[in-house]
Structures are given as C-alpha cells and as structure tokens.
Amino acid sequence: MNKRGVVNSVQANGTWQGKFGLMYKYEVSIGEDVGEYSSKSENQNKFVIGQEVDYEVTQGQFGNKIKPSFQQNAPQSFGGGGGGFKTNDSDKQMMIVKQSSLNRAVDMLISDKIAQKDVLKVAQKFTDWVMEKPKNGASLETQLKHTSQDVEVAKVKKEVKKEVEAFAAASGQDSFSDGDLPF
Numbered sequence: 001m002n003k004r005g006v007v008n009s010v011q012a013n014g015t016w017q018g019k020f021g022l023m024y025k026y027e028v029s030i031g032e033d034v035g036e037y038s039s040k041s042e043n044q045n046k047f048v049i050g051q052e053v054d055y056e057v058t059q060g061q062f063g064n065k066i067k068p069s070f071q072q073n074a075p076q077s078f079g080g081g082g083g084g085f086k087t088n089d090s091d092k093q094m095m096i097v098k099q100s101s102l103n104r105a106v107d108m109l110i111s112d113k114i115a116q117k118d119v120l121k122v123a124q125k126f127t128d129w130v131m132e133k134p135k136n137g138a139s140l141e142t143q144l145k146h147t148s149q150d151v152e153v154a155k156v157k158k159e160v161k162k163e164v165e166a167f168a169a170a171s172g173q174d175s176f177s178d179g180d181l182p183f
Contacts, residue, residue, distance in 0.1 A: 002069045004054050005031035007047045028066045033057045035064030094131070101126035115154070 008029040013036065016023050023038045028047050035057055037047060046068045047053060054069040105123035108114045114122055 002054060002056055003030075003033070004052065005033070006052050007049050010044075010047050010049055030055055030066065033064065033066065035066035036060075036062075037066045094127075097130050098123070098127050101130065 008031070009027075010029075011027045013025040013027045016025060016038070018038070020040065023040065024042050024044065026037045026039065026044060026047070028035060028037045030047070030053065033055075037044070039046065047055075047066075056067050056069045058065045058067075102119070102123040104126055105114070105119045108122060109116055109119050
C-alpha cells in the first residue's frame with residue numbers, strides 16, 4: 001500500500017549478498033512504520049531524515065520491508081530519472097524509429113552495401129519511409145536504389161582515377177594537376 005510520511009530515522013544495519021551484488025541494509029522509521037530498506041548504495045539517498053516521502057510497506061519473511069514509492073502518472077524521462085529529458089509519445093516514437101533505422105544502415109555498412117559516408121543518409125531514408133515521408137513521393141526501394149547507384153558511380157570513378165594515375169605515372173606524365181578527373 002502506498003503511503004506518505006516524514007522520515008523519522010535511518011540507521012545502517014549491515015550488508016547482505018544478493019543476486020545484484022552487495023546490498024546495504026537500513027532500518028527506516030517513517031511515521032508509525034518501521035522496516036528494512038535494502039540499497040545498492042552504501043550512502044542511500046531515498047530516505048533522508050526530515051524529508052517527506054512516498055513509500056510502501058510490505059510484510060516480508062523477516063519483518064517489514066520499506067521501499068520508495070513512485071507515482072504511476074509521474075512524467076517519464078529518458079536517462080532513468082532526474083536530469084533526463086522529458087518527451088511526449090511522438091518524440092519517443094521518432095527516437096525509436098531513428099535508432100532502428102541507424103542500426104539497419106550500420107548493418108548495411110558492415111556488409112559493404114554502403115559507404116561509411118552514406119550511413120546517415122540511408123538511415124534518414126529508412127526513417128522517412130517508416131514515418132511515411134518519402135522524398136518526392138518515391139518508394140523506399142527507389143530511394144535506396146538511387147543511393148546504391150550513387151555509391152557504385154563513386155566506386156567506378158575511384159577505380160578510373162587509379163587507372164588514369166597509374167597510366168600517367170607509367171608514361172612519365174603527371175595526372176591532372178588539381179587531382180581531379182575531367183568528368
């Protein structure tokens with residue numbers, strides 16, 4: 001049951017080894033309730049003498065257990081609590097889609113289907129498609145086809161440049177002075 005009260009006392013009461021590692025025990029008194037609170041932190045800050053807190057008391061095998069209570073409709077934030085940034089559902093959904101899209105684009109990079117410089121472009125195309133914002137009304141397949149064509153053209157240009165430079169060197173000439181090809 002959720003309760004609210006002012007912390008009367010907090011007393012360290014030993015340690016125990018739990019499934020999450022070393023736990024620190026505290027005997028906590030709030031109003032008429034007294035119970036044990038376990039924390040991963042040697043210097044717990046959930047129960048501070050004189051502060052009003054929301055808490056729960058449950059009957060355990062070895063006596064009362066006290067733990068902090070959090071309101072069900074409290075604003076959610078990324079980052080696990082205070083200091084995070086608050087979002088609404090559409091912002092959260094967009095972040096999920098962007099993360100997933102970036103993950104897929106990185107998979108394409110790993111499998112040598114795209115160049116590193118194209119990862120963010122491809123991720124954005126995935127995001128746009130999922131969020132139904134295709135560029136110029138084009139399908140995702142069409143957008144990705146153009147991206148892969150651009151990548152292939154860049155690869156061919158790079159190979160041709162190597163060949164031109166090798167031919168120029170073999171014939172005792174310099175390649176183009178600005179390092180660029182005439183096409």
